Amino acid sequence: MSWKGKILKKAKQEHAALYLRLSRDDGGDAESNSIQTQRMMLQRYARENGFEHCSEYVDDGWSGISFERPQFKRLIEDIEEGRVTAVICKDLSRLGRNNAMVAYFTEIMFPSRDIRFIAINDGIDSATGDNEIMAFKSIINEWYARDISKKIRSSKHTRALAGEFSGHLAPLGYRKDPNDKHHLLVEEEGARIVRYIFKMAVQGLSTTQIAERLNSESIITPREHFNGRGGVLYQQTQPKHPPQWTTSTIRNILRNRTYLGSVVNGRSTTKSFKDRKRVSVPPEDHIVIPNMHPPLVTEEDFDIAQRVIRIKQRTNLRQWDNVFQGLLKCADCGCNLSYTYAPRVSFGGYYMCNRYRYRPGSDSALCTNHYTPVNTLTDAVLHEIRRQAIAAKAKEGDLRAYAEKTCESEASKALVAAQRKMQRTQRRRDELETIIRRLVEQNALGLITDERFVSMSAGYEKEQVTLSCRLAELQEQLSASQSAVDCMEKFLLIVQKYVDIESLDRGVLNEVIDHIVVHSGEGKSPTRKQKLEFHFRFAEEEPANRP
Numbered sequence: 001m002s003w004k005g006k007i008l009k010k011a012k013q014e015h016a017a018l019y020l021r022l023s024r025d026d027g028g029d030a031e032s033n034s035i036q037t038q039r040m041m042l043q044r045y046a047r048e049n050g051f052e053h054c055s056e057y058v059d060d061g062w063s064g065i066s067f068e069r070p071q072f073k074r075l076i077e078d079i080e081e082g083r084v085t086a087v088i089c090k091d092l093s094r095l096g097r098n099n100a101m102v103a104y105f106t107e108i109m110f111p112s113r114d115i116r117f118i119a120i121n122d123g124i125d126s127a128t129g130d131n132e133i134m135a136f137k138s139i140i141n142e143w144y145a146r147d148i149s150k151k152i153r154s155s156k157h158t159r160a161l162a163g164e165f166s167g168h169l170a171p172l173g174y175r176k177d178p179n180d181k182h183h184l185l186v187e188e189e190g191a192r193i194v195r196y197i198f199k200m201a202v203q204g205l206s207t208t209q210i211a212e213r214l215n216s217e218s219i220i221t222p223r224e225h226f227n228g229r230g231g232v233l234y235q236q237t238q239p240k241h242p243p244q245w246t247t248s249t250i251r252n253i254l255r256n257r258t259y260l261g262s263v264v265n266g267r268s269t270t271k272s273f274k275d276r277k278r279v280s281v282p283p284e285d286h287i288v289i290p291n292m293h294p295p296l297v298t299e300e301d302f303d304i305a306q307r308v309i310r311i312k313q314r315t316n317l318r319q320w321d322n323v324f325q326g327l328l329k330c331a332d333c334g335c336n337l338s339y340t341y342a343p344r345v346s347f348g349g350y351y352m353c354n355r356y357r358y359r360p361g362s363d364s365a366l367c368t369n370h371y372t373p374v375n376t377l378t379d380a381v382l383h384e385i386r387r388q389a390i391a392a393k394a395k396e397g398d399l400r401a402y403a404e405k406t407c408e409s410e411a412s413k414a415l416v417a418a419q420r421k422m423q424r425t426q427r428r429r430d431e432l433e434t435i436i437r438r439l440v441e442q443n444a445l446g447l448i449t450d451e452r453f454v455s456m457s458a459g460y461e462k463e464q465v466t467l468s469c470r471l472a473e474l475q476e477q478l479s480a481s482q483s484a485v486d487c488m489e490k491f492l493l494i495v496q497k498y499v500d501i502e503s504l505d506r507g508v509l510n511e512v513i514d515h516i517v518v519h520s521g522e523g524k525s526p527t528r529k530q531k532l533e534f535h536f537r538f539a540e541e542e543p544a545n546r547p
Contacts, residue, residue, distance in 0.1 A: 014116065016051040016086040017075050018042040021059040021094045035060055038090045045088065045120055055084070064097035065145055079115060086116040092124060092137050097145035102138045106131075155440055160265035162433040163289030171258050172222040173296050184258070184293040190225055191296050197253055198297045201305040204323065204506020207254070211245040221245055254305045261295035262288050304510045323506045324351070324377065324516075331519040331533070333367045339374075349374050351518070368520050372530065377516075378504055384534050385512060389499045432463060512536060 020038040035058060046054050055078075057071040078084045087110065089095050096102050110117050110126065117126045124131050159166065164182035173194040177183040196219075200210045221243040257264050266287040268278045297305075311326030328337035330353040337351040350373045355366035439456055442448045448456075498512065517533035 014051060014085040015053040015055070015083060016046055016088050017057055017078065017084045018046065018054050019057045019059075019072070019075060019087055019089050019094060021062060021064060021069070021072075021089075023061055023063045038094065041090055041120060042088055045118075051086065051088070063145075064093060064095075064141070065149075067096055067098065067101050076109075079109075079113060084115070086118065088118045088120070090119070091121040092119045092134060093141040093144075095119070097141045099138045099142040102141075103135070106134065106138075151440075151443075155436070157266075158436055159433070160287045161289070162429060163263045163292040164265075164433075165263050165292070166265060169226065171256055172225060172253065173259065174293070184263075186294050186296070190222075193219060193225075194253060194259060194296050197250060198259070198301050198305055201254055201308045202301050202507055202510055204308060204510055206311075207247040207250040207309055210250045211247050214245040214250075219245070222249065251309055254309050257288060257302075259296045260290070260299060260302055261293055262290045263292040264288050307510065323504055323509055327509060327513055327515050328372070328377075329515050329517050330355070330367060330370055331517045331531075332370075335367065337370060337372065337518055351377065370518050370520055372518055372521070376530075377532075380532055381504060381509075381513070381516070381534070382501060384532075385498050385501055385508075388536065389497075389501075393499060 018039075020035055020042065022035050022038070039056070043054070045051075057075045059069040059071045062069040062072075075084065075087070079087075087095075092102065095105065106117055106126075109115075115126075118124065119134075122134070122137055124134050124137075156166070159182070165176075165184050166182065170176050170184055170187070173187060173191040174184040175187040177185050193214075197210055197214075200213065205213070223243045253259075264286050266281055266285065268280050270277065271279060307326070322339050324337075325339070326336065328351055329335070330337060333353065333355050335353055335355045338354050338357065339349055339351055341349045350371055352372070353367045353370040356369045439448070498508070501508070514535040514537045516535070519531040519533075521528050521530035523529055
């Protein structure tokens with residue numbers, strides 16, 4: 001009997017696994033690679049070669065780089081349990097595009113378990129032993145995946161520099177533009193929730209307090225809000241416990257620069273085209289493109305919110321509202337001052353340096369106490385805020401005259417010119433994005449070669465990077481041109497709000513005070529003196545000193 005006859009006789013006794021796989025890396029839904037085309041080819045081959053018992057394993061939408069595919073894992077389990085004796089694929093690339101893993105299965109695992117492997121279009125059949133070409137084909141398959149991955153990464157980077165939103169879901173407060181999924185529009189119901197959260201943060205509430213208030217007011221969570229707008233990401237079945245606001249959700253919202261009107265891309269990446277696990281990118285390396293959609297909060301409120309979430313707020317035993325938490329700094333060691341409740345004294349408590357608190361009164365103390373009574377500190381802060389407000393009010397006429405002069409000055413003309421340049425640059429950047437997108441489509445359709453695509457896209461992408469840098473420079477010019485006017489507006493804000501201030505709360509301090517430096521006191525009451533340095537958020541001058 002010839003070897004072909006022996007193979008045919010053996011095939012009748014084998015249980016063949018027909019393995020089918022398709023992903024975007026393999027050409028998407030191209031007819032030559034479609035699941036239906038693979039199924040027809042494999043079934044016809046099985047019939048013509050006497051494989052009477054066949055089972056299908058279909059991984060539709062799974063990349064060939066990774067072998068963590070559900071149906072492939074099921075196939076391996078069936079092989080290990082002895083239910084499969086042959087594996088048939090359309091070609092070697094259907095098995096995978098990771099050369100090392102393909103070699104492991106075809107040269108080690110399958111032979112060790114007497115599994116016959118067949119790749120129809122590549123002419124590979126382990127029963128014939130004539131498979132020298134398989135190693136070269138596997139390398140070519142991996143190179144193809146590497147090349148596709150490089151093109152996709154380059155395309156995503158270009159779109160990131162163009163300021164396109166690439167998230168699967170729009171953040172709370174926004175919705176995707178129906179005409180452009182990479183552009184965000186304001187969604188008012190969610191926007192009101194976001195503004196409310198930032199308002200509470202500006203008032204000094206911690207993330208825990210904000211979450212508790214939202215839950216007590218039965219305000220819907222982002223998950224409920226998304227489902228209410230017809231989302232399908234989450235199951236619509238009624239959960240055992242209704243969704244709750246959490247501190248992590250609040251913190252993520254307060255840290256999201258999308259609410260400033262910026263698109264933030266490049267927050268995570270993969271180590272290589274073989275390792276698809278996402279890893280975080282440091283914030284300083286994020287791609288931030290400003291002014292891409294309407295902002296929901298101001299830059300000032302966003303900055304205040306960042307300060308609030310950085311401060312570790314603890315609830316004291318007496319539930320006293322520690323409005324100065326995180327604002328008091330020791331003049332000697334730079335450490336924070338913390339609050340101590342004192343029920344036997346009329347002023348309720350005092351602050352002291354944290355480094356002194358560890359070893360109070362001992363020779364090995366890390367610092368001195370910097371003892372500061374609450375009532376003394378409160379009176380000093382109120383007095384200094386009123387003094388600064390009165391001084392600003394006295395200069396209000398001069399500030400307004402300065403603003404009018406600025407509008408007529410050369411600086412104003414430079415501001416208009418910078419705005420025009422920025423508009424032209426943005427238009428050209430949008431044109432380049434359209435050109436690059438069409439090049440990608442033409443390359444995918446085979447209308448231009450890979451070499452032509454690389455040479456053409458490289459020049460456009462270089463110009464796009466240059467334009468993005470130019471936009472950043474123009475944005476800095478615009479910010480610098482507005483700095484004097486912004487300073488004037490902040491002074492006038494103090495005049496309007498705080499000339500007659502009578503009491504302090506966390507919101508006032510967050511808006512006005514950056515920090516207060518506390519020096520060691522000298523003497524004893526009632527003649528005790530202590531120097532305080534006030535660093536205001538609205539002034540560029542030297543810090544105010546108060547004895």
